[in-house]
Amino acid sequence: MKDVNFIFIREKIASSYLYFISFLGLITITISLLEIKIPSHSTILILLLIFMGIAEYFPVRFWRGTSSLTFPIIYAMSWQFGIHITIIAIVLVTLIIHLHRRSPIQRMLFNSTQHALSLILAEWFSNKCMHLLINNIDMSVLYENLISLLLFCVFFCFFNNRFYDLLMILLPQPYSIYQWYKKTVTVFLCETFGFSYAALMHVLISKYSVEVNEITVLFFFFPLVAISVISSFSVRIRMEKERLYELFLITTEISRGLTGGNLKHIKQALKGFFGIQAYGIWTKDDGNWNLLLKDGKVHFDISDHSEKFEGISKNLVFNDWKTGTAPGDEIFDSVIRSLVYFPLIVNDELVGMFVAGKSRTAGFFPEDVQSLATFSNQLANVVKTRILISEQEKRMILEERNRIAREIHDGIAQTLAGVIYQLESAQKKYRDKPIDMQQIVEKSIKDLRGSLGEVRYSIYALKPYPTQQLGLKQAIASKIKSLKQEYELDITYHERGHARALSFSKERAIFDTLQESLQNIVKHAQADKTDVLLSYQSEHVLLRVKDNGVGFSLFESMVKTKNEPHYGILHMNEQAEQLGATLQIDSSVGKGTEITLLIPDSQTRGA
Template sequence: MAGCRVWKMWIERMVRWSVVFLAWILSFYSLIQHTAPEWSVFHLLALTALLWVTELFPFPEHGGRVTVHFPFLFALGSLYSPGVAGIVYGLTVLFVGWMTKKSLSNSAFRSGYTILGLMAAEAYISFMRQPLLEAGDIWKLLLVLAVYVLVFELVSKIIRDGTECLRLRPRYSRLWVNNWLWETGIALLSLLYCAAFFGMLWQERDTDTLAFIFFFTPLVAFAVLSNVIARLMRKRRKLELLFLLSTNINKTLNLREVMEQTILPLSKVIDYSYGIFYLLKNERLYPSVTSGDVPHHLKKQSHTLNRGLNGWVASHGQPAMVDDVKLDPRCHEDLEDAEEVRSMLCVPLEMDGEVLGVITLGKADRRGFEEADLTFLQVLASQTVIALHNARLMNERERRVVAEERNRLAREIHDGIAQSFAGVLMKVESSLKVFDSQPEQVRSWLEQSEKKLREGLKEVRHSITALRPSPAAKIGLIPALRRRVEAFQNETDVDAFFEQEGENYPLSTEAEETVYMVCHEALSNAAKHAKASEVKVTLRYEPEELKLVVEDNGVGFSLAQAVYKAEAQKRYGIVGMNERAQNLNAALQFDSEEGQGARVILTIPMKEEAIQASSGQRGKNSTV
């Protein structure tokens, strides 16, 4: 596999440089074959300067390297020779690439396939030159000129896209088929300008140097203006994206969603080949979310803190932008991982001196990132860190809640069900020993065991009910309370009633859960201890508070004795009810005396934060 990768890389590089050498050989050959031009060197310098400005301000496609250079190549080829046009264009592209610190090989290859397309178009026009002179029809001339532009576009794009497909990981987004609308528009613009230039020469109008400059100035101005507008729009998209991301990120507490919402939309404002979101765990960086053209082995490969640019950034807590990974010693391991990467951008996710992870962007071009990209990524990372911290706190809180719930269940099982079953087991063992000699005693023990088992079964059902999602969350608070009252009546044969007072309004999920669980626990206590003949549950909606009242006509109880007995027997029903009420800043009142029944009153103040303005909930409750 490694040998195949090496061979494919070698073939792709050989093809690229073969295109470059062939283009330059044809350019010099054409220069030698043509006689001295009739046009002055000032025209040549003017066209070269205009071409240079156009190349310096590219369109925002293909990484910002598409320009309207063809009208200048057509003018240079028509006035001088294809060889002059090819050499001038090649030197201009290399000079602009050197100025902007772009990759020399990429600049040379771009000039190479463009020159070959120009040579193919000139070969076609040379073949059609005699028929053109004989025809003298302007429409036929325009048709030939259109084919000339078409030949140039086809040959140059076929060479470019064909070589791109030879790469280890082709960048299909740069192929003509994915950008046909944009590139077709540029081709039509070039055709119109070439036709206008051809018409100017055909009618033998004033063609001094200033006339050339004024003729091509609108095209250059269009290129410069498009580049400036594209940059401004890119900055605007960065601000919009930063606002949207900071808003959406802070809305979610899911760790993976935070990472995806951070790195995936970055391609809209930062041009990169691949992006990786690393999280730091146990002194190692683990790739959690990837984007773009990421090598397959990098999606699962973790790094130590002293390996590659990622490890350096994570260990030092400092951002890094590398223009050429071959020249930076921190990136030697990165070259082994991704052979085609040439520039990297890496920022730490740091909070209170602790590095949580790293965001890494890689690009196949040298000097692929700008200082503005680094600044934007740092700002985005600062927002992401807060969301990551919140998500981690929420995950930790959920784990703690789960642990506490497990401990509570363990206590309930040990102190309640397990003790009951242990007592039943002792009576059964004793019954087996005296089964023949003391049948009446055995009968008494079995009856006691039956009673204990029934109580244990109720405890099990109560625990299962506590584990399940609250019925209030499933069907709504009022239907859930009605069902609970009906179930209580069926289980105990006690007359039970539910009554709603006032117009219901939406409640928060936590408030509905608290009301239901307090009612559930109050009814369970009434079934166990009240010995009542009638129980009434009232849910009263008032403008400033919500009241739940559960009352019975049973034997009543002393609250102090009930709490003492519950703590002694390690039962936490009343304590749990009170804790739920305190979480809502609600009041829980027990009104009872021995022999006079009991009332459990839950009062929840209706503050704004406790009410959810949800018409869906209102509709759901009002249908009961």
């Protein structure tokens, strides 16, 4: 509450300052209107007025403002026609430009009267200083004009910028020393150029006795206006280039998805994005609004106001925002003065909301709004994709649950029900026939073992695969470590070449082949030494498992495993065929076994 009161007090002080400067400026303008005399060379005045308007309309933009190259024209008009006509001219030009740009009335009034007040003060102080210098120092007309120009330039620049700086200090919005420095350097460079250009006018007139007429004014000030227009367009192009680059960076981050880890990168990229000082991003899923991201001058708990976004169907811009004038605006600090709302709409469906704010009134230029709208469109598509993926995952989970339920119902449940029925029937029917009873019990045990195998397989299938959970290298290391600890085997593992990412199917085939080979060694080989090699080659990935055990007959093993196609040698061979790989088994009784899996995988193509 204290912060709100403090901000309110500062706003009142700043508003009083604005009205005070405007009042003094209006007095200056009124006096100038009364003191105006009809000029003898009206064509020159009109030319200067046109040049002034063009130079003022194409300023050099910097942080939180602009600086024009109008000073030489202002000085020339003051030198030729007097300060009062110059004041009316600059006020008229400023008003027309602000009206064309639809600026707030308060800003339009302040800027106009600020120029008028700065001009009259610069004229008065420079005249006073010149009187002191002329009385004490004898100098030529050229030097007198140059010193008068320098004094007028210094005082005009000083008053014009101090009026602006004082307003920025009084406003509750932050105005750092760095921001002041950046603005001051830009203004200093513009005014230095303006002084040099105006000084050139005096030098040319003094050296070549040039007569001031329409032709000389046109030829002398036309390059200045051209420089002003070109520099303005150059700055705009540079800013547009930076804007597009920023937009490219942020949209690149967004296109990577809205996962928890990537949100940190998006938040970092949004810092200072087009000068944004506060923002919030919401998503709407199943009618519920959820805060996705926030930063800057926003309140800690901002979720209670998101339901007010429902009525927003198009982009909204608030140039002079105060709490309560915009939907859900309670989320922002009172220091924020400009707000823009961008509904995230895909196929006429509202899927989210992006709201951004700046501390300056009318802080969002039209090009800023266009760029942010482009960003919002990209964000809307990503949010919609995220919602669709979430819905697909829910459907997949539901389908998987239904599948498991069907398998349990049609498989395990039916088997168990049948076994129970058989046992109950046998109990009643074969009380006095132990041999028949024994056969039924054996059959029931066999059926139960089969059901147990199905249950274990279903449980195994539901678990995440080790290569997905740990990665291929870690999964292999974990498997070897567990077998070493459990069976005290001597297993040596080697890896050659540069490891690279493989597809899940290739990693699974490698791990399954390794796992099956090691299990066979444990169960049947009676080996005391095993070597495992994983080699990343330029065109292939090779797995070789070699032991010094008792070996076996491959033909007998193939016949034995025909009834178990999902496991053992047949399973390894099926996986290899699906990948276009080669599975080679070299073994003979008493000479150990060597299993080699060669999977095509070009290093240039990757997985």
